[in-house]
Amino acid sequence: MEYNDRQIELKYQRLFNANFPKVKNFAKMLLKSEADAEDVAQDIFCKLWQQPAIWLDNERELDSYLFIMTRNAVLNIFKHQQVEHEYQESIFEKTLLEELTENEDALKNIYYNEMLLVVRLTLEKLPERRRMIFELNRFQGISYKEIADRLGISIRTVEHQVYLVLIELKKVLLFAFFLLPFK
Known part of the structure; x- marks a missing residue:
């Protein structure tokens, strides 16, 4: 089915209004952070806006798709936090060792x-x-x-x-x- 721009906007608005709170609450349950959950939900709906083929004629299966997108976004956040943590630990260790060895001359x-x-x-x-x-x-x-x-x-x-x-x-x-x- 062909849609004009106005129809796409209206359909997206309904999708957004019906699902944004669910996506945000699911993300908040996983992240334990209101602000991070808001960011995740916004990112997901920005991606959806850019890919209307996913949601225009596929409303029945969209719930599970949204929750999978949310879960994956949260997992990416956790992976990123782990990488940051490991990097900070390695920097701390390197700095400590440098401090210990650079003072040798002094x-x-x-x-x-x-x-x-x-x-x-x-x-x-x-x-x-x-x-x-x-x-x-x-x-x-x-x-x-x-x-x-x-x-x-x-x-x-x-x-x-x-x-x-x-x-x-x-x-x-x-x-x-x-x-x-x-x-």
Whole structure:
């Protein structure tokens, strides 16, 4: 069936009015955020507007299509958040290691040795398995995957254990830094 522009607009308006609240509520249930749910619903209806062939003569099957689109949009948000989180963790780790190593030139005196002693003591007080995972990765250069395979644990567990050690080291080193006398 052929539609003119006005008919398309009216049909879209009915589609929008009937389904926008359902799509938004479904997205909100998954995302737990009103603003994010609103964005998802708007994105979905923008895509629909650009592809009228999907909805013009297909109203009966549109409900499941809308919910699949919503679910996929939410999954994409979750994937993006995971990528951001992993990137932030890697930047944090890289920054910490750079901070630890770049200060080597400035601390070629006794304070440098004291810092190393603090790191060694901190590592000794960690649970044995966590320390072992950290040392395998950071001191022996073994990848997360290889460590996970060796120990029969997930890569995510290895990542988390290394992350926990880096957090502990950062806390201890910051504390030790404030105890050092300034010249």
